[in-house]
Amino acid sequence: MATVKLIEYEDASPEVRAVYDDIMRTRQIDWINNFWKSLANDPKSLKRTWETLKEIMAPGALDPLVKEMIYIAVSTTNNCEYCIHSHTAAARAKGMSEEMLMELMAVIGMANETNRQVIGFQVPVDDVFKVES
Amino acid sequence: MATVKLIEYEDASPEVRAVYDDIMRTRQIDWINNFWKSLANDPKSLKRTWETLKEIMAPGALDPLVKEMIYIAVSTTNNCEYCIHSHTAAARAKGMSEEMLMELMAVIGMANETNRQVIGFQVPVDDVFKVES
Amino acid sequence: MATVKLIEYEDASPEVRAVYDDIMRTRQIDWINNFWKSLANDPKSLKRTWETLKEIMAPGALDPLVKEMIYIAVSTTNNCEYCIHSHTAAARAKGMSEEMLMELMAVIGMANETNRQVIGFQVPVDDVFKVES
Amino acid sequence: MATVKLIEYEDASPEVRAVYDDIMRTRQIDWINNFWKSLANDPKSLKRTWETLKEIMAPGALDPLVKEMIYIAVSTTNNCEYCIHSHTAAARAKGMSEEMLMELMAVIGMANETNRQVIGFQVPVDDVFKVES
Amino acid sequence: MATVKLIEYEDASPEVRAVYDDIMRTRQIDWINNFWKSLANDPKSLKRTWETLKEIMAPGALDPLVKEMIYIAVSTTNNCEYCIHSHTAAARAKGMSEEMLMELMAVIGMANETNRQVIGFQVPVDDVFKVES
Amino acid sequence: MATVKLIEYEDASPEVRAVYDDIMRTRQIDWINNFWKSLANDPKSLKRTWETLKEIMAPGALDPLVKEMIYIAVSTTNNCEYCIHSHTAAARAKGMSEEMLMELMAVIGMANETNRQVIGFQVPVDDVFKVES
Numbered sequence: 001m002a003t004v005k006l007i008e009y010e011d012a013s014p015e016v017r018a019v020y021d022d023i024m025r026t027r028q029i030d031w032i033n034n035f036w037k038s039l040a041n042d043p044k045s046l047k048r049t050w051e052t053l054k055e056i057m058a059p060g061a062l063d064p065l066v067k068e069m070i071y072i073a074v075s076t077t078n079n080c081e082y083c084i085h086s087h088t089a090a091a092r093a094k095g096m097s098e099e100m101l102m103e104l105m106a107v108i109g110m111a112n113e114t115n116r117q118v119i120g121f122q123v124p125v126d127d128v129f130k131v132e133s
Numbered sequence: 134m135a136t137v138k139l140i141e142y143e144d145a146s147p148e149v150r151a152v153y154d155d156i157m158r159t160r161q162i163d164w165i166n167n168f169w170k171s172l173a174n175d176p177k178s179l180k181r182t183w184e185t186l187k188e189i190m191a192p193g194a195l196d197p198l199v200k201e202m203i204y205i206a207v208s209t210t211n212n213c214e215y216c217i218h219s220h221t222a223a224a225r226a227k228g229m230s231e232e233m234l235m236e237l238m239a240v241i242g243m244a245n246e247t248n249r250q251v252i253g254f255q256v257p258v259d260d261v262f263k264v265e266s
Numbered sequence: 267m268a269t270v271k272l273i274e275y276e277d278a279s280p281e282v283r284a285v286y287d288d289i290m291r292t293r294q295i296d297w298i299n300n301f302w303k304s305l306a307n308d309p310k311s312l313k314r315t316w317e318t319l320k321e322i323m324a325p326g327a328l329d330p331l332v333k334e335m336i337y338i339a340v341s342t343t344n345n346c347e348y349c350i351h352s353h354t355a356a357a358r359a360k361g362m363s364e365e366m367l368m369e370l371m372a373v374i375g376m377a378n379e380t381n382r383q384v385i386g387f388q389v390p391v392d393d394v395f396k397v398e399s
Numbered sequence: 400m401a402t403v404k405l406i407e408y409e410d411a412s413p414e415v416r417a418v419y420d421d422i423m424r425t426r427q428i429d430w431i432n433n434f435w436k437s438l439a440n441d442p443k444s445l446k447r448t449w450e451t452l453k454e455i456m457a458p459g460a461l462d463p464l465v466k467e468m469i470y471i472a473v474s475t476t477n478n479c480e481y482c483i484h485s486h487t488a489a490a491r492a493k494g495m496s497e498e499m500l501m502e503l504m505a506v507i508g509m510a511n512e513t514n515r516q517v518i519g520f521q522v523p524v525d526d527v528f529k530v531e532s
Numbered sequence: 533m534a535t536v537k538l539i540e541y542e543d544a545s546p547e548v549r550a551v552y553d554d555i556m557r558t559r560q561i562d563w564i565n566n567f568w569k570s571l572a573n574d575p576k577s578l579k580r581t582w583e584t585l586k587e588i589m590a591p592g593a594l595d596p597l598v599k600e601m602i603y604i605a606v607s608t609t610n611n612c613e614y615c616i617h618s619h620t621a622a623a624r625a626k627g628m629s630e631e632m633l634m635e636l637m638a639v640i641g642m643a644n645e646t647n648r649q650v651i652g653f654q655v656p657v658d659d660v661f662k663v664e665s
Numbered sequence: 666m667a668t669v670k671l672i673e674y675e676d677a678s679p680e681v682r683a684v685y686d687d688i689m690r691t692r693q694i695d696w697i698n699n700f701w702k703s704l705a706n707d708p709k710s711l712k713r714t715w716e717t718l719k720e721i722m723a724p725g726a727l728d729p730l731v732k733e734m735i736y737i738a739v740s741t742t743n744n745c746e747y748c749i750h751s752h753t754a755a756a757r758a759k760g761m762s763e764e765m766l767m768e769l770m771a772v773i774g775m776a777n778e779t780n781r782q783v784i785g786f787q788v789p790v791d792d793v794f795k796v797e798s
Contacts, residue, residue: 113778246379340510512645
């Protein structure tokens with residue numbers, strides 16, 4: 001149960017509805033997921049977050065599926081149940097196969113393992129990695 | 134400064150040298166980075182970790198550059214300085230451009246932001262995301 | 267389901283009841299929340315934790331509502347469902363409005379975003395921030 | 400050492416300089432801290448992040464000093480050295496006394512302690528905390 | 533609900549069944565827990581993870597109960613509900629008393645508290661702790 | 666560099682000196698490490714934290730070396746450089762061998778790996794793990 005009210009389309013102000021409409025149009029769907037309904041308690045925050053997300057997740061130097069998998073990697077490391085479910089669904093919709101998901105989780109697991117070993121031993125960064133960019 | 138001794142090639146046992154040799158051969162380099170030198174205090178752990186990493190990071194359903202970027206996403210979220218430096222260098226060696234790195238960090242930042250908002254509001258997972266797999 | 271027994275008032279030892287009584291008296295309520303019932307499996311730990319919490323959360327240089335919001339910020343970043351629910355309720359009881367909650371979450375989200383970008387880029391601390399205190 | 404180039408004012412494009420100018424004007428300072436210099440590698444990201452930060456950290460239902468202390472709470476829990484230094488300096492500039500800082504750290508420490516105990520015992524959320532909002 | 537199919541014994545390939553058989557034989561139980569059923573979507577990952585776990589958790593310089601308690605400490609700090617339940621059950625099966633569990637949680641709580649205070653104050657490491665190993 | 670002044674013995678109030686004296690007497694050493702010098706900016710917090718730590722880390726159902734290793738597991742997962750150095754030194758002083766440290770790090774690494782896989786797949790807790798305690 002959310003700690004704030006989830007604002008449904010029919011109860012939303014015109015300002016909020018405009019964002020909801022843009023979300024549905026952009027994603028070509030006819031419903032709004034709960035995250036946006038929670039943010040809608042602050043219309044400015046809703047608008048800013050949606051516009052930022054739309055810009056960041058658009059095709060660019062990285063393709064949208066790679067971006068979704070990066071989102072899953074962060075969400076898994078942060079243990080965000082909602083985000084894991086929503087971005088796994090989004091990645092599948094963009095073409096992630098089961099084999100890709102299994103490899104993604106293997107990399108995430110391995111990275112979490114070696115991150116902690118490196119930290120636990122306080123391994124100093126090799127000079128060669130500190131290349132002038 | 135590491136909390137354990139870093140085992141140099143010249144001080145290593147034949148068992149450790151065999152792993153070091155495989156690392157250098159596989160990566161086509163002539164040096165060993167500090168992480169392996171710390172693990173070498175337990176030769177079995179060194180061998181197991183290297184073989185697992187070699188298998189997981191090899192080309193598969195995901196290409197090696199995507200895997201490196203996922204490693205960076207996890208390492209950044211876990212705040213592993215060593216890992217950020219080593220995997221950013223590795224990703225660049227595999228073709229990551231500056232533009233790709235900037236997009237990667239934008240996605241990592243955004244994911245960390247929305248992860249926390251979702252958690253802070255305790256947003257319930259939409260039923261539609263819980264598709265039977 | 268908890269991994270330990272939750273000790274109810276009627277099953278509690280006099281030592282535990284004394285702490286429960288002080289919690290109810292201090293907070294002017296007539297019930298005990300589950301966290302204390304789990305800690306009651308170790309009466310010394312229950313007593314020490316309650317007394318520390320009572321001291322730390324009391325009015326001081328910071329007012330109690332600000333302290334509750336800081337608790338929410340930490341609990342959200344650590345993803346503690348129980349703590350988010352209990353401290354959001356406590357903050358509202360101390361006067362947090364919906365507008366304040368929305369701003370709190372915006373700051374928490376933003377901080378998590380820029381924290382990771384700073385870490386991902388390994389940005390060095392500006393000298394000017396290292397002022398002698 | 401950063402993994403990207405830090406873009407100095409004299410090397411910056413007009414688009415980046417416009418943001419740098421706004422940062423200095425808004426904060427009434429005559430220098431730019433390293434975080435912005437790293438983001439400047441992607442001018443759109445620099446502009447968006449600065450504008451979002453300016454909006455979120457402005458006076459509102461919460462006062463700017465409270466917002467800085469929330470930033471410190473998140474940055475401490477995430478272990479962001481840069482952010483701890485920069486936001487502790489910012490909070491002091493906005494009036495945080497040493498006594499306030501000590502109380503802030505006591506609350507952050509306590510929250511981290513009880514968060515983990517609640518999680519370790521898997522304490523179920525009391526029904527009374529799940530109030531309809 | 534898992535994001536992947538949980539592979540039951542009767543639906544498993546011979547390769548997966550061989551691992552399942554070894555898990556049941558090693559642990560002297562007649563069922564497989566859900567974690568392995570999720571990993572079984574990638575038989576190589578299942579086999580590698582099981583063999584690594586078997587090797588790492590075996591009696592060595594540390595006894596298996598201590599290893600289980602370390603697992604609980606990490607799982608609690610990472611907030612892994614599944615892992616807390618499974619490893620608390622495993623530790624009890626290996627002889628962890630309620631008193632030991634309460635002390636374990638007290639140490640975990642304290643460590644999380646002082647970790648954050650040290651980080652929040654950016655306390656420099658004393659030279660005496662940096663002993664040559 | 667710390668964000669607060671480190672209070673040396675010669676500059677300390679009698680209240681702080683009394684705690685410093687107890688730390689040195691209890692640990693049979695003749696110096697105070699930096700963590701306590703940072704907490705000394707709030708003498709009540711110093712006293713409370715030291716007394717809690719002394720009580721929690723004392724021999725009990727778990728022996729002090731096991732407690733130190735649990736502290737290392739938490740500090741590694743939280744990435745607390747100071748704490749890793751100080752508790753690794755403390756564990757060695759209490760008898761931790763290099764072999765024990767290597768096993769400890771292997772368990773910490775493995776736990777971090779499987780924690781994330783379990784979370785990433787959103788594996789449901791097996792009913793058998795939810796035993797009534």
